[in-house]
Amino acid sequence: MNLRIGHGYDVHAFTEGNHLVLAGVRVPHDRAFKAHSDGDVLAHAVTDAILGAAALGDIGQHFPDTDPAYEGVDSRILLCQVVALIKSQGFEIGNIDATIIAQAPKMGPHIPQMRAHLAKDCEIPVERVNVKATTTERLGFAGREEGIAAHAVVLITKKGTDLFF
Numbered sequence: 001m002n003l004r005i006g007h008g009y010d011v012h013a014f015t016e017g018n019h020l021v022l023a024g025v026r027v028p029h030d031r032a033f034k035a036h037s038d039g040d041v042l043a044h045a046v047t048d049a050i051l052g053a054a055a056l057g058d059i060g061q062h063f064p065d066t067d068p069a070y071e072g073v074d075s076r077i078l079l080c081q082v083v084a085l086i087k088s089q090g091f092e093i094g095n096i097d098a099t100i101i102a103q104a105p106k107m108g109p110h111i112p113q114m115r116a117h118l119a120k121d122c123e124i125p126v127e128r129v130n131v132k133a134t135t136t137e138r139l140g141f142a143g144r145e146e147g148i149a150a151h152a153v154v155l156i157t158k159k160g161t162d163l164f165f
């Protein structure tokens with residue numbers, strides 16, 4: 001199959017701190033992500049979407065949260081490893097669309113840098129990467145500011161498939 005789609009979803013709760021990391025961008029906040037890694041929900045959702053598209057399981061199977069090697073790891077490193085893995089199987093990434101679900105902080109000013117990081121890590125032009133943010137109108141765990149979620153969908157193609165004409 002030349003064209004495959006994947007979905008990723010991740011959530012991290014807050015703990016004490018002064019910034020969040022989203023697609024490797026340091027976003028000032030009055031809390032931080034509680035996680036084994038840097039807690040980068042956006043990078044995790046994109047990584048899971050890529051793995052999903054290639055039917056290669058999920059991020060926790062590749063990088064267990066019980067492995068000290070991943071303690072505090074920069075999640076962009078994990079994303080780059082997964083991109084290398086699917087490339088080794090003859091795939092490349094077509095495009096990415098992601099949504100951050102956060103009551104606060106405002107993501108808008110940071111989105112251009114998030115897109116740039118994801119494009120670099122996924123080895124595609126930034127025009128093929130979209131990142132959005134939404135509140136939940138104060139409903140649910142995100143609305144109560146207990147944590148942040150991210151969804152991502154990713155299209156992958158067999159190398160040489162011309163999708164963008």
Ligand SMILES: Nc1ccn([C@@H]2O[C@H](COP(=O)(O)O)[C@@H](O)[C@H]2O)c(=O)n1
Binds near residue numbers: 101102106108
């Ligand atoms: N953490 C967030 C949440 C939202 N935005 C931007 O605000 C717009 C309105 O949000 P609603 O939840 O009321 O739809 C949204 O479309 C985003 O552009 C944001 O920057 N950061």
Ligand SMILES: C[C@@]1(CO)OP(=O)(O)OP(=O)(O)OC[C@H]1O
Binds near residue numbers: 036037060063
């Ligand atoms: C990234 C990994 C590995 O450090 O840990 P966490 O930062 O806890 O993140 P999560 O999305 O819960 O699961 C994937 C893990 O394997």
